[in-house]
């Protein structure tokens with residue numbers, strides 16, 4: 001009797017154990033397909049339209065891609081990037097905008113103002129993120145920086161034009177005339193030239209403007225202005241950035257210093273700037289793309305702007321031009337060229 005009772009108890013225990021085990025493994029195999037679908041995540045498509053190739057815009061694009069990866073969007077896994085370079089050609093920009101819309105991009109990035117404007121003319125639905133647009137309101141891209149209102153938001157790389165002009169006067173104290181070199185077709189430059197002109201006049205500098213209609217006029221324009229101005233000022237202008245080696249080559253023939261708006265142009269032979277790191281601009285842009293992919297609404301996402309620029313000086317150019325850099329400036333500047341290379 002005793003044994004029978006024991007066997008019965010054991011049998012119950014075994015049956016219960018088998019039941020629990022079967023239930024558990026059943027649950028596991030039921031949950032496995034769910035895990036697999038989680039791995040096969042949705043693939044997002046990000047279109048990128050870059051206006052033209054120059055070192056600044058290339059660095060911005062790199063920053064965008066790196067920030068996306070840091071935010072968990074990996075190329076070939078859950079991210080597909082459609083990249084187009086407009087080569088500074090308006091009709092190419094229009095066609096490429098169409099293509100990026102047709103690829104059913106979830107978000108499209110416009111790097112530089114003319115690219116962003118082409119995208120804005122093509123879609124009012126797909127979110128557009130501005131990559132380094134100097135003046136998004138003036139370029140008619142957003143209604144208000146804090147409250148963009150439509151399908152567009154992004155990052156402005158607006159630089160401190162007044163500080164840049166003051167830096168020029170500090171480095172070239174005898175200067176009485178500054179020449180503004182920029183493209184007449186870029187909205188971004190018009191705005192900045194107006195700001196720089198105001199600052200220059202406040203310092204008592206005479207301002208001469210040299211708007212160029214296309215790349216072909218650059219060499220001759222720089223030759224002409226080099227005889228008439230004490231230093232050249234260049235805003236965030238893509239056409240000039242793309243031709244920087246030519247500009248530097250011509251200006252150096254007459255030893256005319258160039259104050260730029262961006263670190264990359266100082267690296268290419270400008271004398272100095274107070275500017276924003278281009279790769280950082282790209283990273284901020286990429287972060288915003290990720291936020292929108294994760295559901296943020298461009299209409300209520302404020303445009304990101306930078307508070308402060310960094311002083312960048314080209315030691316080799318200063319030596320070549322015979323310019324003494326004040327110690328105080330030297331101490332807080334990032335130096336390119338010179339011993340560093």
Ligand code: TRP
Pocket residue numbers: 056057111112113114132133134135157188235236237238241262278
């Ligand atoms: N801000 C420029 C625009 O709105 C683009 C730009 C970014 C740029 N970095 C630059 C232009 C450096 C010249 C040099 O189009």
